[in-house]
Amino acid sequence: MKRLPVRPIAWVLFAAFLVLLPYLFREIRVHIAIEVLIYALFAVSFNLLFGYTGLLPFGHAGFFGVGAYGAALIISHFPGMPLLATLLISTVAGFVAAIVIGAVCVRLSGAYFALISLSFQMFLFAIAYEWRSVTNGDDGMSIARPDLYLPFLGKISLQNFSNLYYLTIILVALGILGCYLFLKTPLGNAIICVREKDVRASFLGYNVFRVKLTAFAAAGLMAGLAGGLYAIYQEVVATTCIDNNMSMIPVLMVVIGGSSYFLGPVLGAAFYVVFQDWFSSMTGYWMIVMGGIFIVIILYAQGGLVSLFAPEKGWRWRKEHESDIEGA
Amino acid sequence: MKAILKAHNLFKDFSGVQVLAGVSLEVFEGERHAVIGPNGSGKTTLFNIITGLYRPTHGQIYFYDQDISGWPAHRITRLGISRSFQIINVFPKMTVYENVRSAVVSKLNRRSNCLSLLSRDKTIAEETLRVLDLLSLTDVRDVPAVELSYGRQRRLELALTMSRAPLLIMLDEPTAGLNSEETRGAVRLIRELTEGKTLLMVEHDMEVVFNLADRITVLGYGVILATGTPDEIKNNEGVRKAYLGRK
16 A cells, blocks of 8 residues: 655645635734744754854844844835845845854854854944934834835735735745755755864865855845844834844754754744743743743753654764764 | 975974974875874874974975965865875765765865755766765765764775875875774775875884885884885884884
8 A cells, every 4th residue: 555645745734824824813823923934034044053054153133133124224214115125135234244244253163153153243232222323222213014016916015914924934935945955055065064074174175164154144144034024024123133132042943943954943933932922921931931941952852842753863863962972 | 206295394393392393205196105103203293284284383395396385274185185084084974975975076166056956966976976886885875974884984084085086195094993804905995096196194004004105204203214115114224223123
């Protein structure tokens, strides 16, 4: 008897669920879905560095914030700018910021890399906080969500939450797909080589600095897009989207979801946002519970939640890390 | 004969400890050249300086008359010098195939390509399979490197070195940790792979050295004691006293 192709069927059902989501749930739930999507892209971009390059950035919110502030500044100063162009600019802003900052950061590794990336993010935070005439300080910038104009379709109002949902899911899916395909190219493979053994990579002819900078720039680019989408979704950009808290969010999501599997961060983002929404409606102490979950996963399930669905993968991940430690 | 590699008066200090004190060395095109010496005599340091892992404190290195002293490792590698490591240095979580493919990508200068998928590239795939076949690793191509037996990992290490089709092959103790049967196999393989090519190797096992090398350089605590053919080295009084006699 032929076995049912379980995985393809599951993916088709899941895709159908995503497409029909605005019709299945109330508006408030769709808002949560949009938030999940934006954070999923942010977490995937973080994992390009953490899971694939082997670098742990503690300041990834810097690029998210650059994207968000970029979008907010364009919308408030150039109201005529097409929405997609605005998002393109915030994506490029994240990319450029990541190249400049990354050129310094990726010379370091381990704890020093984490700390210097944190310092740059705090520096960007300080600019957002202090430069009141431009950023409005910690009051933040209120922006009106622009409408989307598309050829043939004309004006699409994003005040309609399901339109906003579809715009977000298309751009996030393209971003995540872009990351996925990027990792399958020779340049993406070089990133994995550097994570695995940077000395070996350089003795095969790879310029380790350039490879790490590429990963950093790609991560900044996707974080910039996520930030731009966040600005448009929230209609307000304040220092909370470029602060230390925002830097820790992808760390939590990726560790909870699982960094060794490409979609682990997406699962982590979904879990984090949905759990936060569900639990914070019951108690104000949801962060304590989230912290507890984080500790349990760090101690007992380093493969993250995704290893529960793909146990073989999670097992392999742990086994290899154990052998790394023995070998050291 | 033409020298492919010339090291001139190399010095290396590690925070005050002088590991190399004026080492000069020539490797001729087409020869198999071995560097031997007791533990701590600076063999691996010499290798690391030539290949760009360390900078020399003093001295120059020429590769085909080009001064490469102080160049970073990836640039030296791209010139055509490929090395292996004494301690296995492969990509542990990648499969054997992915390991070799990563080297082949670099050799074909596709490193910066971010617009086409690796798995779709026929040239890369063919070249990778050729190298796997050459090193008899085809049967374990889908096994992650970390799960290979030690002997196979050694062969993968060699495969990564050879897949760049280097002009100068540098092997750092290629038989370290192998049993005598595996060593014999490795010597045969290295002989095959380096036929007509230039090899510079560091090796502890004297049987391997006298089996493979056309010329031998003896290093003793940072200075060169002697250079010559295996017979000359065997009969060299100074070398016997310093090194061979103790065995």
